[in-house]
Amino acid sequence: MQLLNHLEFCNKQCPKLRIRQLDFQSTSQHSEEFMWNTAEKILYLTAMGGQSSQPITASSTCKLLYEPWRQIDWGKKQESLQYVNDYKPFDENQKLRILLCGQCGAGKSSFINSVQSVLRGRMYRQALAANTSGDSFTKKNTTYKIQRERPDKFYPFVFNDIMGLSGIKGVLVDDIKQSLQGHVKDNYKFNTDSKLEEGSEHFNKAPTNNDVVQVLVCVAAADTLSVMSDDVLRKFKEIRKETSQLDVPQIAILTKVDAACPEVKKDLKNVYRCKRLKEMMESFSANTEIPMNSIFLIKNYHEEINLNDDIDSLILNVLTHILNTGEDFVNRKL
Incomplete structure (x- = not known):
């Protein structure tokens, strides 16, 4: 709830951010770590006056798991x-x-x-x-x-x-x-x-x-x-x-x-x-x-x-x- 309130505030202050609440509606769909990492991005852009005209994308929070969760036969x-x-x-x-x-x-x-x-x-x-x-x-x-x-x-x-x-x-x-x-x-x-x-x-x-x-x-x-x-x-x-x-x-x-x-x-x-x-x-x-x-x-x-x-x-x-x-x-x- 705290994150969603902040998201609503940021979108009002910086319409160019274009972040949808749909992407943050359920912690079952997104890990808390990802949600708060993205929130940090929102905080930064808010402080900068929302100068970025680009939507928040995966490139801002791209972390790798230790092992692949799905196997691909790369060598075959x-x-x-x-x-x-x-x-x-x-x-x-x-x-x-x-x-x-x-x-x-x-x-x-x-x-x-x-x-x-x-x-x-x-x-x-x-x-x-x-x-x-x-x-x-x-x-x-x-x-x-x-x-x-x-x-x-x-x-x-x-x-x-x-x-x-x-x-x-x-x-x-x-x-x-x-x-x-x-x-x-x-x-x-x-x-x-x-x-x-x-x-x-x-x-x-x-x-x-x-x-x-x-x-x-x-x-x-x-x-x-x-x-x-x-x-x-x-x-x-x-x-x-x-x-x-x-x-x-x-x-x-x-x-x-x-x-x-x-x-x-x-x-x-x-x-x-x-x-x-x-x-x-x-x-x-x-x-x-x-x-x-x-x-x-x-x-x-x-x-x-x-x-x-x-x-x-x-x-x-x-x-x-x-x-x-x-x-x-x-x-x-x-």
């Missing part, structure tokens, strides 16, 4: 790569459809490009990605096949990229629900004011098993998670609810972990040692109701021109879980 990239290369659905005619949704600029398209790069063994860019986190760069419903070593061979899974979420504009939850059910045709340009109607030429009236989504992947940026708007969080919860009603499994990935913690930027292997990133995951889990064991931390390829084994390991780790989750869903439906 080739084994993980072989697992994905050998993956075949139980039904050989079935292609897993993975729908990516998330806040604007979080890295949905970059994740697709990163997966392509890892699997092809070189930097690859198929999905156009934005370099800012403003309005959604992706406007249309787009399916991306993942090419194997030959131009006419593809992996038995595809990614659906759609318009991003935002507070006022952005893709509608109703359109995401219709995408999950396979009703939205490729290249449909999303309307931020009204959902796709059944009578539209872009509405797929008779979706096949390959049109229906088997896994929903929610994407959020770790470096701006603490200032994510309540409207976007509400949309994440609505999407989670609609997806659960359809019995479609969900996975979440938090991107830009290197921008969220300087210790992770120094060494990506610190990603699951970073105390603040773990607390971010716990907070995101509490706000969206996505369980912790379905949330993963990654870094997409962004400024690199060569592949990096540590980046690849994180991407292969989450991709393996996505494929296993999708396969379990398909098998339950048989």
Whole structure:
């Protein structure tokens, strides 16, 4: 209570701080040490007259745990790569459809490009990605096949990229629900004011098993998670609810972990040692109701021109879980 009172006072005195009470509402979500470390930052900025125009981020309180709380097989990239290369659905005619949704600029398209790069063994860019986190760069419903070593061979899974979420504009939850059910045709340009109607030429009236989504992947940026708007969080919860009603499994990935913690930027292997990133995951889990064991931390390829084994390991780790989750869903439906 004392901390929340101080937070309210600081926000009145220094509106530029932009700290939300949502981030401090429960000590079960955040350790007292983290809360008071952040309070010290608030005190300092208050004394300085609130001159910082940047939100409080993980970089101000990035501490490492003695041991990683989640294990990653850092030295076994080739084994993980072989697992994905050998993956075949139980039904050989079935292609897993993975729908990516998330806040604007979080890295949905970059994740697709990163997966392509890892699997092809070189930097690859198929999905156009934005370099800012403003309005959604992706406007249309787009399916991306993942090419194997030959131009006419593809992996038995595809990614659906759609318009991003935002507070006022952005893709509608109703359109995401219709995408999950396979009703939205490729290249449909999303309307931020009204959902796709059944009578539209872009509405797929008779979706096949390959049109229906088997896994929903929610994407959020770790470096701006603490200032994510309540409207976007509400949309994440609505999407989670609609997806659960359809019995479609969900996975979440938090991107830009290197921008969220300087210790992770120094060494990506610190990603699951970073105390603040773990607390971010716990907070995101509490706000969206996505369980912790379905949330993963990654870094997409962004400024690199060569592949990096540590980046690849994180991407292969989450991709393996996505494929296993999708396969379990398909098998339950048989």
